[in-house]
Each structure stands twice: as structure tokens, then as C-alpha cells.
Amino acid sequence: MGIKRKIKNYIHIKKYYPLSEKTIPHDDHKKTILIVDSQIPTFDKDSASNRITEIAKFLAKYYNVYLVDWRKAIPNVESKKYITNLNDHNVIVYTPFINKYGILKGKKYFINNLLPKIDFVWCHRPELFEYYLDFFRNNAPQAKIIYDMVDIHYLRMERGLEIKYDKVRAREVGKYKYIETELSKKADKIAVISDKEKEFMKAFVDESKLFTVSNVHNLKVSPEDMAPFEKREGIFFIGTFLHDPNVDAVEILHNQIMPLVWKVLPNLKITIIGSEAPESILRMNSEKFQVVGYVEDVIPFYKKCFASVSPLRFGAGVKGKIGQALEYTLPVVTTEIGAEGMFLENRVTALISGNNDYQNFADHIIEICSNKIIWETLHNNSEKAIYPFSIIAQKDEILKMLE
Template sequence: MGIKRKIKNYIHLKKYYPLSDKVIVHDDNKKSILILDNQIPMFDKDSGSNRITEIASFLAINYNVYLMNWLKPIPRVEQKKYIQNFSNRNVIVYTPFINKYGIMRGKKYFLDTLAPKLDYIWCHRPEIFEYYLDFFRKKTPQAQIIYDMVDIHFLRMERGQEIKYDKKREKQIEYYKNIETELSKKADKIVVISEKEKEFMMNFIDESKLFTISNVHNLKVQPMDMPSFEKRSGIFFIGSFLHDPNVDAVKFLYHKILPIVWKTLPNLKVFIVGQEAPEDILKMESELFEVKGFVEDVIPYYKKCFASVSPLRYGAGVKGKIGQALEYALPVVTTNIGAEGMFLEDKITALISDNEDYQKFAENIIEICSNKEIWETLHKNSEKAIFPFSIEAQKEEMDKLLS
């Protein structure tokens, strides 16, 4: 690192950190966990980040929990609210700092100080596990290494290849397949996101190493407190466009599904919410199809729309966008791949169509926007649908993982 960059980083840290007056003291009577991610998780930007935020918060009740960003040693100013959110939940996030002697202390100091105290290393995402496996085997031989897959990346990509083949993607598939089916055998324990993915991974990994910790969702409202069917209008899609299945889903929605829907419901408005929408989706913008981009507060959409729609044709894992809708008692219209691992039942807790059946998906949108009886059934059954993702339902598995 050049001298100019060091000076710039020093000034940045002096100005913006520490972030709060709250000091979280390490408790020697508790076991300690270090969570490693490729970013400071942003709970309102993507499902994986929201999941690890909730897991870290739950663990911080009974453990010393530390979190470190793998990629960026100096946090950006806009990450301040996420670091503060973790601090408020008793999770200590690594940030470099200036000590009382004016010396900048960075990642090496943090790891050297923490290493002897660690009981678990939680590697969140495959790149992190690959990068840090050997490092922590040597630095913390006493600690168990947990590999959190988030979803099965190579499986998601292989499914995407069936929709639209990309020769460049083949190398990525091989890269992730090697981590997820071979290198993963060196982990002490492996976290999968659903029982369906656990079943799949048993083809490669001994079942005794596999633990299912899914997304964490809890009912945030009572259905009777939310606006009624008569007070609603429109539908919406939510998801980060840094995730390829979401890009494909919106194109599928716009080009195949909505032309059928608009023949019956010509005034139905559709809202597209999510960061980093590509140019070809931005060009879809119209009076009936609003591309909103990243939205700080998405709750108004859960209050005003008939449904959250997720016409996913490929993917893996469980879908945070569906769990989030259920948190606000909002009916969901999705596909088999969207419902995968979610314990959903067609016409009871969601409306579900085959992945490629755009005609049926369109009919389901029309039904949820015009049939009060089916809307109220899904609305009232949201608590039943979301229970498997509550902390209460997953606590036993979490205890087994950390035993």
C-alpha cells in the first residue's frame, strides 16, 4: 500500500470511526464465533446478508460474536449504518482503528488478538471458505471451521445454463462445484439452507457433517392489522439484480406473463424493487411498469399491493423475498423453483405454477388480484407458512451445529 493511500485511510478512520460509544466487552465465560463474509452484510440489500445478520444476532445472545469483511479492509461511509446495526445487536464488527498512540491497527492486529479466543470460524459463502480454510487451520487449530454454503452455487448455475447457455459460465460452475463437493469435505461442519439441499449434498458429504439453518423470518404484523383486499392495488417484484435469476425473472414477467395479465386487468400496476437493475430492465419503465431501484423502506409495498410475485425459472436455496412477504402477511405468487425448500402449499400458503408455465403464472396473478376469497386464505395462512423459518423452529438445529 502506497504512502498516499495510507494517509487517506488514516484520515478516513480518524473522521468516521469508532462509530458509536457502545463498547462490547469480550466475555471469557462464553464461547466465541468469528463470522467471515465477503462484505459487511447489508440486511436490506440481499437475502443472504439479511439471513447472516439474523443468525449473528441470535448467536450473540449466548456467544461472543465477531464479524469480519473479507474484501474491504477500510469500510465505506455508507456501511456505517450496517456496522451500527450489528453493534446494537451485540455483534462486534472488525474495523481498523487509530489507537491512543496514533497508530492504525488493522486486520492483522484484529486476527492476532482474537485467534486464541476463537471456538468457531463461520465461513459465509464458498469464496470465503476456500480463501480462509488453510489460514485458520494453522492460526486457530483449536477452532471448528463451519462452511455456510448459503445456497448450492454450482446447482443454481447449472439450472441457469438450461435456460440460457453461456460458455463462460462453465468455468465458474467447475470452480464452485469443486469447493462445494470436494473442498467442503475439509470443513468440520457444513450449513445448508434447506432440507432439500441437505438431501442433495448427501450425494457428496457425510450426513453427520450437514446442518440445516435456513433464512430467519418471523411474523412482523398480525394479518388483521394489515390493509384489507379492497384497499389494495398493484403487484410488485423485489430482489437484487446482482443475482442473475432475478434478472431472468423480471424479463420473464415483462415479456411473457404481463401481456396475458393486462388483457384481463389492463390497469394493473407493477413495481420492480431492487438494486442494480440492468439497462434492458430500466428500458421497460412505463406508466404500468415502474422500475423503482433500491428502496430504503419497502414496507409500503407490503401494505398496498395485492401480492409479491416471484416468477423465478432457476435458482437454488430458499428465497428471502418470499419469506419477507410472509412476514407482512402478503400473498405470494411464485414458481416451483421459487417455492423450493419453503414448505409452501399451492392455494393454501401461496399460488404456485411450473417454472416455465407463464400462462398459469398469469392466471395466478389475475386470481390473487380479483378473488378476495383466495387472497384472504393466503393472507391468513402467512403465520403457518412462516413458522418453519422462525428462530424457535431452528434453535435445536443451531444448538446441534455448535455442540
């Protein structure tokens, strides 16, 4: 790092830091886990971040838990609310600081200070596992390395290429396939997102290394506390557009599904929520197809809409957008891919269509917006649907992985 950059960082830290006032002491009587992520997890922007946030908060009840952002030497001021949220649950997050002698202490100091204390390194996402595997093997040989796959990226990419070929994605497939099927053998433990992924990974690694640690969702409200069918209006889609399946799903909604819905329900409005929307999606914005981008507080949509719709045609892993809808007892309309790994039952806990059956998907939207009986069935079965993703249901598997 050049001297100008060091000075700029020093001034920035003097001006904006600390990002959290809470001091969390290290407990020598507890084992220590270091979670390495590609960012300070933004629990309100993407499901993977929400998952690792909830896992970290849970682990901090039993362990010393530290979290470091792999990419940024200086976390943004915008990360303050995420750091504070983690600190409030006793998760220690890396932020640089200036000591009493006026010397800047950064990421190198943070990690080097932890190396002899670490019992587990939790590498969240494949890039992190690839980058840090040898470093921690050499510098913290006592630590067990956990590779948290999040989903099977190469499988999701291959499925996407079958639908829409992309040269950049085609080149990435080989990289992720190597990490996920070969390099993964070097991990001590592997966290997979669902039992379906566990079954898939048995072909590549020893089954004893595989543990299912899914998305973490808990019922946030009681069905009777939410607005009834008669007071609902509209539907919505939610998901970051940095994720290819979400871009494809919104294109399908706009071009194939909603025109069929509007033949029967001409005034039904759909809202598209999600950060990083490309220009092709932004151009779809209209009075009935509203593209609103990132929304900081999405809860009002769960309270007022008929359903969350997810016409996913490819992907892998479990779907955070579906779990979040269930947290607020909101009916879900999705596809077989969307329901994959989610323990959903058609017409009991969700309405599920074939991946490319646009007419059936449209019929399901029409039904959930006009049939009170099916709406109330899904609404009232949300707790049943979400239970497998609760911390209570997953506690034993997580703690077993850390033995």
C-alpha cells in the same frame, strides 16, 4: 499497502470513525465465534445478508460473536447503520481504529488478536471458505470451521445455463462445484439452507456434518393489522439484479406474463424493486411496468399491494423475497423453483405455477388481484407458512451444530 494509501486511510478514519459508539466487552466465560463474510451484511438489500444478520444477532445471546468483512480493509461510512444494528445486538464488527499512540490498527490486528480465542469460524459463502480454510487451520487449529453454503451455487448456475447459456457462468460452474462438493469435505460442519439441500449434499459429504440453517423470518405484523383486500392495488417484484435468476424473472414478467395479465386487468401496475438493475431492465420502465431500483423502505409495498410475484425459472436454496412477503402477511405468487425448500402448499400458503407455465402464472396474478377469498386465505395462512423459518423453529439445529 503503499504509503499514500495508508495516509489516505488514516485521514479517512480520523474524519469519519468510529462507525459505532458501543463498546462490547469480550466474555471469557463464553465460547467465541468469528463470522467471516464478503461484506458487512446489508440486511435490507439481499436475503443472504438478512439471514446472516439474524443468525449473528441470535448467536450473540449465547456466544462472543465477531464479524469481519473479508474484502474491505476500511468499511465504508455507508456501512454505519449495519454496523450499529449488529452492535446493538452485541455483535462486534471489525472496524479499524487509531490507538492512543496515533497508530492505525487494521484487519490484521483484529484477526491476530482473536486467533487464540476462536472456537468456531463461520465462513459465510463459498469464496470465503475457500480463501480462509487453510489460514484458520494453520493459525487457529483449535477452532472448528463451519462452511455456510448459503445455497448450492453450482447447481443454480447449471440450472441457469440450461435456460440461457453464458460463457462466463459456464467457466464459474467448475470452480463452485469443486468448492461445494470436494473442498467442503474439509469443513468440520456445513450449514445448508434447506432439508432439500441437505439431502443433495449427502452424496458428497458425511451426513453428520450437515445442518439445516435456513433463512430467518418472523411474523412482523398480525393479519388483522394489515390493509384489507379492498384497499390494495398493484403487485411488485423484489430482488437484487446481481443474482441471475432475478434478471431472468423480470424479463419473463415483462415479455411473457404481464401482457397476458393486461388482457384481463389492463390497468394493473407492477413495480420492480432491486439494486444493480442492468440497462436491459431499466429500459423496460413504463407507466404500468415501473422499474424503481433500490428502495430503502419497502414496507409500504407490503402494506398496499395485492401480492409479491416471483416467476423464478432457476435457482437453488430458499428464497428470501418470499419469506419477507410472508413476514408481512402478503400473498405470494411464484413457481415450483420459487417454492422449493419453502414448505409452501399451492392455494393454501401461496399460488404456485410450473416454472415455464406463463399462462398459469398470469392466471394466478389475475386471481390474487380479483378474488377476495383466495387472497384472504393466503393472507391469513402466513404465520403457518413462515413458522419453519423462525428462530424458535431453528434454535435447536443451530446450537447442535455448535456443539
